[in-house]
Amino acid sequence: MEPLLKINFIDYLIIIIYFIFVLGIGYFLRKAMITSNDFLLSGRKIPAWITGLAFISANLGALEVMGMSASGAKYGMLTAHFYWLGAIPAMVFVGVFMMPFYYGSKARSVPEYLKLRFDEKTRAFNALSFAVMTVLASGISMYAIAIVFQMMIGWSIHFSIFISAIVVLVYIFFGGLTSSIYNEVLQFFLIVFGFLPITILGLIQADGWGNLATKMETVVRGSTHIWSNLGNTMNNPMGIEWFGMVMGLGFVLSFGYWCTDFLVVQRAMAAKDITAAQNTPLIATFPKILFPFIVILPGIIGISLFPKEAFFSDAGKIDYNRILPVLLGKYLPNGMLGIGLTALLASFMSGMAGNVTAFNTVWTYDIYHAYINKKATDKQLLKMGKYTTVVGVLISIASAYIALGFANIMDYLQLLFSFFNAPLFATFLLGMFWKRSTGHGAFWGLLLGTLAAGIHHLLVSNGIISYYSEMASNFYQAIYSWTTAFVLTIIISLLTKPRPENELVGLVYSLTPKPVTSHIPFYKRPSSLAFAAIILTIIFNIIFW
């Protein structure tokens, strides 16, 4: 099998320099890792712009980058709903309304907040399911890196898995969460500088967005407007109408992910104070609003400007996950190709590192400290955090092969999220904003909501329920699972004994004093940033209506 890209010494030199910097960051941070708090929570002293960029980078793993360009080719601009309908409103919500409880409650993790607000069993359920999900996701990243690098430059699968695992292991083992966050910020800039030239050259070749859009419409009908074709499932390539889109993706999936997934929330928890924690997702919204142009447009450019055969797999069928790697080779000559490959490599590794650091923290604080060794000293916790890094990486390697057999990795990831995050968002919404909700309600709602997602998935895979696309099926699965959790939590809460109000101060909206912002200049206030982000998002929705 001939590799797709011909790389030379200059590209290798760039990749090697990148590895040196990544490991160097871990090495120079090792002395700052004194307590478990330093290692697992960055000692809560990182400025907001850094945690903000890490917040988007942690989510910007290779799956996102390649999955988004794959979806861009399949569904066109409709993919931008993941950003302008999904991510941005959810990020604003978590920053303005939820962060005061996450950060203010002094919880060290999402499961720990559940313990403070509800009870032990809710925490245990969330900690265990999150730990499983996160190593699975990490395994997918590793599997993906290996396949892509084999296809692109002919590295053997074993070599890619070994090198990425060892590098991630080393820099987290020495530098902990801080090392992961610093590398995520570096990765953010690498992705921008590595992929932006593809969009620019593609737009030059197409002679502007107008011409590109005309060509795209002839390839995939209804794919260059984000709202005007949502009246009917037949008119757009995603096979979904606006209700499923708004409720499924816009509300349940996106809020579920951005508001409850510890992988991203952990970045905000590492911020230096409550305003910085609130501003973390809010600062992140601004680059996030522009990311469709870097990650979705290449998909549109690839499928409209090049013959389909360019993206065929060895089996002779179109493979959407090949679009980005093929475009890297088409547009970037040696030199810039090294930068593009480094960007892809960086996103693979920090996607994995994000999972490993989140797994670390949940295992150490919510499983080890909570159930296995309740009297652990901080020294033992730090040691456990470090060992868990090793174990987490090993489990990731083992789970790397589960990802096999799905055409579009993004759909697969959405599938996982709808099992775990969708019902969890119902739990958090009720927990933070309804003081009457109880531990029993939360636990059973969460459990049965997850079960509902599982049952729906079984019905779909056996053909009893069918949708126009896999994407539509995932959106509705999320809606059913969220609704089940929401309704059952309310019913069971009303039937069980509420907790006394004085125990819920700092954990529930109506019982917690609002953070005072009058001493902060207005442009640094969470409310002003939130307002600006919403206005900008509305503008983009209108432009691409």
Add this chain to the structure above:
Amino acid sequence: MLFDIRLPIGFIFTIFGSIVSLYGLLSNQNIYDSHSLGININVWWGLVMFIFGTSFLIFAFRKKAKNE
């Protein structure tokens, strides 16, 4: 304790920018004809990265000087 993140970012982009634009100056034009629409993307984008990297370094060293 913690070092300024702007330092490694500044250094890596200064290095990447220099390498890529230098390679762009020395390489044959036909690799740009066959890839980047005839534009010498290595020189131009290398320059962009170089400017970005050095400005991060300037910020970082200014801040350091201010703190000392």
